Amino acid sequence: MITVKNINKSFSGNQILHDISINFLRGKTNMIIGASGSGKSVLTKCIVGLHEIDSGLIEYDGRDFTHMNFKERKGIRAEIGMLFQGSALFDSLTVEENVRFPLEMHTDKSKEEILDRVNFCLQRVNLENVNHLHPSELSGGMKKRVGIARAIALKPKYLFCDEPNSGLDPQTSIVIDNLIQEITQEYDITTIVISHDMNSVMEAGDHISFIYQGRKWWEGDRHEILKTDNPELCDFVYASRIMQKFRKL
Amino acid sequence: MVSLGLGSLGLIAIISLFMGAVVTIQTVAAIDSPLIPLYTVGFATRQSFILELAPTVMCLILSGKIGSNIASEIGTMRISEQIDALEIMGVNSASYLIFPKIIAALFTIPMIIIYSMFLGILGGWIVGAYSNNLTIDEYLYGIRWNFNMFHITYAMIKTLFFAFIITSIPAYHGYFTRGGSLEIGVSSTKSVVYSSISILIINYILTQLLLI
Numbered sequence: 001m002i003t004v005k006n007i008n009k010s011f012s013g014n015q016i017l018h019d020i021s022i023n024f025l026r027g028k029t030n031m032i033i034g035a036s037g038s039g040k041s042v043l044t045k046c047i048v049g050l051h052e053i054d055s056g057l058i059e060y061d062g063r064d065f066t067h068m069n070f071k072e073r074k075g076i077r078a079e080i081g082m083l084f085q086g087s088a089l090f091d092s093l094t095v096e097e098n099v100r101f102p103l104e105m106h107t108d109k110s111k112e113e114i115l116d117r118v119n120f121c122l123q124r125v126n127l128e129n130v131n132h133l134h135p136s137e138l139s140g141g142m143k144k145r146v147g148i149a150r151a152i153a154l155k156p157k158y159l160f161c162d163e164p165n166s167g168l169d170p171q172t173s174i175v176i177d178n179l180i181q182e183i184t185q186e187y188d189i190t191t192i193v194i195s196h197d198m199n200s201v202m203e204a205g206d207h208i209s210f211i212y213q214g215r216k217w218w219e220g221d222r223h224e225i226l227k228t229d230n231p232e233l234c235d236f237v238y239a240s241r242i243m244q245k246f247r248k249l
Numbered sequence: 250m251v252s253l254g255l256g257s258l259g260l261i262a263i264i265s266l267f268m269g270a271v272v273t274i275q276t277v278a279a280i281d282s283p284l285i286p287l288y289t290v291g292f293a294t295r296q297s298f299i300l301e302l303a304p305t306v307m308c309l310i311l312s313g314k315i316g317s318n319i320a321s322e323i324g325t326m327r328i329s330e331q332i333d334a335l336e337i338m339g340v341n342s343a344s345y346l347i348f349p350k351i352i353a354a355l356f357t358i359p360m361i362i363i364y365s366m367f368l369g370i371l372g373g374w375i376v377g378a379y380s381n382n383l384t385i386d387e388y389l390y391g392i393r394w395n396f397n398m399f400h401i402t403y404a405m406i407k408t409l410f411f412a413f414i415i416t417s418i419p420a421y422h423g424y425f426t427r428g429g430s431l432e433i434g435v436s437s438t439k440s441v442v443y444s445s446i447s448i449l450i451i452n453y454i455l456t457q458l459l460l461i
């Protein structure tokens with residue numbers, strides 16, 4: 001479980017996050033939803049320590065992350081897998097080397113064991129025979145999937161996915177949603193997924209936090225979200241015509 | 250290694266040969282008194298190459314080529330979140346990305362500068378061979394005349410400082426790039442400007458300290 005208590009974050013005087021408190025539950029897919037620019041990516045980067053927060057507290061299963069030094073954080077980071085919004089694959093490395101990278105950093109497995117794990121992870125995201133391509137030779141959706149393979153390579157205890165299915169076709173998108181859900185339940189990990197996509201929210205969201213202009217506006221599960229009468233959340237959820245029709249039913 | 254100088258060997262060769270040739274011709278043309286022996290031409294070419302043209306001018310050129318390369322490479326890694334990804338994997342991204350570049354430059358750039366010295370002097374020699382105003386023997390005598398080994402040491406000390414500047418300043422600007430692809434261009438321009446100015450200032454200070 002990851003606990004976030006009253007965190008505030010501003011960039012050169014411009015406050016982005018206002019007093020956010022959320023509990024991200026273990027074994028569940030915790031979704032963060034919200035409009036573009038509402039601060040979702042900044043929130044996750046604060047949680048993993050890529051941005052220092054101005055005030056507040058972040059705990060990983062009771063371990064106070066906020067006041068750790070670099071070395072102690074490194075221990076926690078070995079347990080974190082993260083998919084970035086833009087995939088963030090290493091340009092100069094091939095797909096295989098990208099997925100191998102965290103394994104070589106944090107384990108002393110043999111070459112064969114590492115290769116097995118790499119291939120296993122790539123298979124789980126439906127990628128085969130791309131081991132020797134460079135990121136520049138992949139489509140956007142393929143990059144996303146390699147990013148996921150790299151994030152799960154180390155069997156993380158905490159998995160962060162920033163828009164895992166933006167840029168994917170509906171079918172692959174569902175495959176990825178299911179994959180994230182499976183991994184979460186199978187290994188009983190704490191997963192945080194940022195999404196714009198109401199389909200995947202309904203598909204995979206066990207616990208949903210709605211961020212509005214840098215504040216936590218609403219929190220609940222996927223059944224509650226459909227019955228909500230929070231006006232900003234309704235605008236977000238029922239933005240598409242399909243969802244509007246769905247509401248009338 | 251390739252991006253850190255070995256890829257610049259061709260460029261450095263062309264520049265050195267031509268500059269050596271031109272310096273030689275200019276010196277020949279400048280000597281109009283019969284009292285000055287012609288071997289001073291070889292001497293002048295050697296001194297200007299060893300003391301200044303090879304270490305300082307070539308490093309200025311390399312700072313443009315290598316510096317912008319490093320700044321844009323690291324800047325791209327910053328804005329495409331690759332540096333964040335390294336951090337998440339528990340890698341100290343600054344030392345992982347920057348340190349090896351500085352170390353590699355401290356080895357390759359001095360070699361390039363020595364190579365440039367040879368080629369510059371060779372450029373003058375070619376002029377000597379084909380010019381009517383100067384004989385090869387005079388030139389060859391000149392380049393050996395009054396040779397001071399310390400000048401090579403001085404040039405190498407300068408080069409080590411410059412090699413550090415050429416890699417560290419662009420790496421710094423690349424690493425702290427914020428924003429998008431536009432800012433990568435800004436970082437890379439800034440890093441070339443700042444490293445060139447730093448080279449000139451350090452050059453002045455070291456010369457003052459070492460040669461006088």
Ligand SMILES: Nc1ncnc2c1ncn2[C@@H]1O[C@H](COP(=O)(O)OP(=O)(O)OP(=O)(O)O)[C@@H](O)[C@H]1O
Pocket residue numbers: 011016034035036037038039040041042043085
């Ligand atoms: N490094 C930064 N420096 C300054 N401001 C930033 C920085 N990163 C993000 N911001 C600002 O924070 C706000 C929230 O950005 P964020 O990336 O979290 O949005 P988001 O909710 O992830 O949007 P999207 O769904 O489009 O990815 C934006 O207004 C952005 O300009």
Ligand SMILES: [Mg+2]
Pocket residue numbers: 040041042085162
């Ligand atoms: Mg985002």
